[in-house]
Amino acid sequence: MNIIFHGQSCVEIRLKxxxxxxxxxxxxxxxxxxxxxxxxxxxxxxxxxxxxxxGDSLEIAKRNEATIIAPNDLGRYLxxxxxxxxxxxxxxxxxxxxxxxxxxxxxxxxSYNPPGTKENIYxxxxxxxxxxxxxKTIYHAGDTGLFGDMQLLGKLNTIDLAFLPIGDNYTxxxxxxxxxxxxxxxxxxxxxxxxxFPLIKQDPKAFVxxxxxxxxxxxxxxxxxxxxx
Numbered sequence: 001m002n003i004i005f006h007g008q009s010c011v012e013i014r015l016k017x018x019x020x021x022x023x024x025x026x027x028x029x030x031x032x033x034x035x036x037x038x039x040x041x042x043x044x045x046x047x048x049x050x051x052x053x054x055g056d057s058l059e060i061a062k063r064n065e066a067t068i069i070a071p072n073d074l075g076r077y078l079x080x081x082x083x084x085x086x087x088x089x090x091x092x093x094x095x096x097x098x099x100x101x102x103x104x105x106x107x108x109x110x111s112y113n114p115p116g117t118k119e120n121i122y123x124x125x126x127x128x129x130x131x132x133x134x135x136k137t138i139y140h141a142g143d144t145g146l147f148g149d150m151q152l153l154g155k156l157n158t159i160d161l162a163f164l165p166i167g168d169n170y171t172x173x174x175x176x177x178x179x180x181x182x183x184x185x186x187x188x189x190x191x192x193x194x195x196x197f198p199l200i201k202q203d204p205k206a207f208v209x210x211x212x213x214x215x216x217x218x219x220x221x222x223x224x225x226x227x228x229x
Contacts, residue, residue, distance in 0.1 A: 007031035007223035025055030033224035047142030049123030073124025099133035165193035167200025
């Protein structure tokens, strides 16, 4: 399993027989080293409708004939745009050909603003994803503040890798993200959703150092770099 971080909240997971990509915000992401045309994926997982998460999902889905997995209201909207979708609800899980997906709570808003318009389309609840693939459990928190049920996620699951936002302002910041990591008890934590815009500028190395003082392993993965299991 090869996991590539593309900046902001975009994570590509290359399995033996399938490739997944989460929140593919690439073409307008100033930190991304890849473009949407570089991505070959079978499944696209989208946590919510904001442009820096929905990103290039439609283009990638149509070009690859990929399925978009998303909160149900967002999935319905994307299906109206011609994408193949699989809608899910908070707390639901489904066994896909590549592995199991559980949609988790995220404390955040969700809407889509079509480029060039003043329209704001409601896209349901924001979410995170708990993936069980090739014997590993990966948690992608999406955009969220800290919430107590992260303790349940850690209690009920052995999480090998957790991607947590640290940008603050729109999501939890570094201090709350350390508490989230304690709740989740993940074997490894990777920070995300930082430094893409001035409002979410953070020092990921300082965050990882804070994790270390709590006995938690953290790794800074720069855009374009990868982790291997």
